[in-house]
Amino acid sequence: MNEQAIKDLLYKLADDQLILGHRNSEWTGFGPILEEDIAFSSMAxxxxxxxxxxxxxxxELGEADPDTVAFTRNANQFHNSQLVELPNGEYDFSLIRHFLFDNAEIIRFEMLSQSSYEPIAKVATKLKGEVKYHVLHANTWIKNLGSSTEEAILRLQSSLNEALPYALGMFEPSKYEQELIDSGVYAGEEAVKAEWLKRIQAVIEKTELKLPDLESIAPRYGGRYGNHTEHLQPLLDEMAEVFKIDPTAEW
Amino acid sequence: MNLTKEHILTLLEEVKDPEIPVLSLVDLGVITGVDISEENHVTVNMTPTFAGCPAMDYMKKDVERTLEKYGISKYTVNMSFDKPWDSNKLSERGRQHLKEFGLAPPPKYDLILDLDILEHVRCPYCDSEDTTLRTPFGPTLCRSMHYCNNCRQMFEQFKPL
Structure with a gap:
């Protein structure tokens, strides 16, 4: 088993979660209603x-400890997709991003729970149950708001159009794509994307929203290998602000 | 003295979930194994309820403190996902304690979660099934929030997972 390939996979999974977790936490105290404030905070x-x-x-594969990895790297060392680093914007954008991201994430976890690399399979088996709540939350709100008022539909449609190139960027192939597929570690981005498309379509069809032709959209790749938007570094600076005051402090 | 697994599990009955102080870790189902070596080294394996649960570290330390309190000096407490937790692992006694505490226990289910399971929760106060899910996210990661249309009270459920 190629350890580099597995690390590459683990970094992109972990970094997506960390960065979106941070963005979700920015809703704490600002949610449009109390329940949404709590929902985004819980998902964070x-x-x-x-x-x-x-x-x-x-x-366990020899990388630095989680705090060091999370708090001391610069933007060009992060492997998250650009989708998760974009600012929260208004609630409609955060909701659309949450919908597009978590519907992909649960498929990754479902597939990884069958991984030939046992440590990943165990973690994914556990996490897919938790992320189910995130997917239920996103799908419920998209269905409700996506067929409600004209303003809600217009806002969600415009956020959907804006987020899609970045959402497609989630499926940027890894340098080790074929190797991960051949060794049964991971079913690969194309497989995740195909299933994702089916699932988001099934929800969008129940609303007034329209899914643009994805073939005509150029995916925003680059995030998986350190190429990020200008929004990531300020996020990292803020996230690590307290940690960097005293990196040796015991918490 | 030769330690036994049963003895250790009895000691661990004392360790409670810090956020639900009526529920022992054994009844919660997060103690996944106890091994005692020939040299009386005690290994306790634990697994988190939710991966992001901030109380897990506290629970692990509490297990260590309790072992020491009873004079067990050779021990290892591991936290892992080897035997992942789900809400069916809550014991019957644990479910009863939750209900008495005012938290609806999670339904036993086939581990395929859908909205139907979340929406039909029995009120822990009046046992009515006429309740409404308000939000699947509550004050802690493991709780959802509901409203009872019969006794007109908000209540929380320990989420099925």
Missing amino acids: QDKIGHSLAFYTLLQ
């Missing part, structure tokens, strides 16, 4: 817990 806590589970597997 889950996602940061999920990133910890994957960073712990990386540590």
